[in-house]
Amino acid sequence: MNDSALQAAKAQIEAACAVAGKPVIRTFFDEPTFTATHVVHDPVTRRAAIIDSVLDFDQAAGRTSHASADAIIAYVHEQKLTVDWLLETHAHADHLSDAPYLQQQLGGMLVIGREIVTVQNVFAGIFNEPTSFARDGSQFDRLMSDGETFAIGNLGAIALHVPGHTPACLAYVIGDAVFVGDTLFMPDYGSARADFPGGDARTLFRSIRRLMQLPDETRVFLCHDYKAPGRETYVWETTIGAERTGNVHVHDGVSEDDFGTMREARDKTLGMPRLILPSIQVNIRAGHLPEPEANGVSYLKLPLNLL
Numbered sequence: 001m002n003d004s005a006l007q008a009a010k011a012q013i014e015a016a017c018a019v020a021g022k023p024v025i026r027t028f029f030d031e032p033t034f035t036a037t038h039v040v041h042d043p044v045t046r047r048a049a050i051i052d053s054v055l056d057f058d059q060a061a062g063r064t065s066h067a068s069a070d071a072i073i074a075y076v077h078e079q080k081l082t083v084d085w086l087l088e089t090h091a092h093a094d095h096l097s098d099a100p101y102l103q104q105q106l107g108g109m110l111v112i113g114r115e116i117v118t119v120q121n122v123f124a125g126i127f128n129e130p131t132s133f134a135r136d137g138s139q140f141d142r143l144m145s146d147g148e149t150f151a152i153g154n155l156g157a158i159a160l161h162v163p164g165h166t167p168a169c170l171a172y173v174i175g176d177a178v179f180v181g182d183t184l185f186m187p188d189y190g191s192a193r194a195d196f197p198g199g200d201a202r203t204l205f206r207s208i209r210r211l212m213q214l215p216d217e218t219r220v221f222l223c224h225d226y227k228a229p230g231r232e233t234y235v236w237e238t239t240i241g242a243e244r245t246g247n248v249h250v251h252d253g254v255s256e257d258d259f260g261t262m263r264e265a266r267d268k269t270l271g272m273p274r275l276i277l278p279s280i281q282v283n284i285r286a287g288h289l290p291e292p293e294a295n296g297v298s299y300l301k302l303p304l305n306l307l
């Protein structure tokens with residue numbers, strides 16, 4: 001298969017491994033949602049990207065707050081970084097994005113995968129969204145496709161389309177690191193579920209195996225960690241080599257059928273994520289709350305007996 005996007009990503013990682021000036025990565029872990037937000041910067045130019053932010057949400061009170069984002073903003077100021085990019089790996093189902101607040105405070109272009117339009121259309125139906133809800137991705141600043149390149153200062157970056165968990169999932173290769181979203185978890189934990197609307201286990205397998213063709217030394221940064229049984233600490237960084245040889249769901253030698261059968265059986269046992277209904281409604285709007293009603297209040301919907 002002539003996979004030019006993957007070849008470009010491999011070449012970039014090999015080049016980045018060979019030179020000084022690899023990306024500096026600081027991770028902020030949100031324990032209530034087990035989400036890792038990564039701040040990536042070029043040490044030479046101090047240009048930065050923030051990947052997968054978290055809007056704090058007290059579901060019982062219906063109240064949002066920005067403590068998690070404020071910690072990131074303080075770090076960006078302290079490190080004297082300029083934020084060029086706010087990257088979303090996908091429309092998350094387990095936490096709300098705080099990208100609009102970060103953008104207002106720090107600037108940067110808000111990016112997600114081009115297939116977000118598919119996700120918007122599916123969930124516009126589920127939530128019976130009004131016609132004023134745009135289903136063309138226009139809530140974001142830029143929609144990226146497979147193989148699209150961009151830069152963070154002097155660091156090269158490439159988006160790879162890795163569908164399966166959702167149709168719109170992107171992995172971002174930045175310098176010698178890849179930010180895989182929910183395609184992979186730590187080797188001892190495995191892979192993400194593939195049973196959300198538009199998800200597909202066999203598609204996820206193919207995306208993961210594609211990522212595993214990156215060089216073994218590629219640093220891999222995850223969107224989540226849940227501590228595998230027997231592990232006491234949260235970890236969100238590994239390597240392609242470690243995933244390829246040791247991932248409990250999808251190491252070398254596991255076939256597409258083996259993975260698909262395992263993943264589909266396991267997904268049937270999983271309940272819906274605690275925050276799926278609020279998360280999706282906000283994240284398909286690029287992290288914005290729904291349009292306020294006549295009294296100035298935003299409301300979220302709770303579809304009954306649907307999911």
Ligand SMILES: [Fe+2]
Pocket residue numbers: 090091092093094165182
């Ligand atoms: Fe996810």
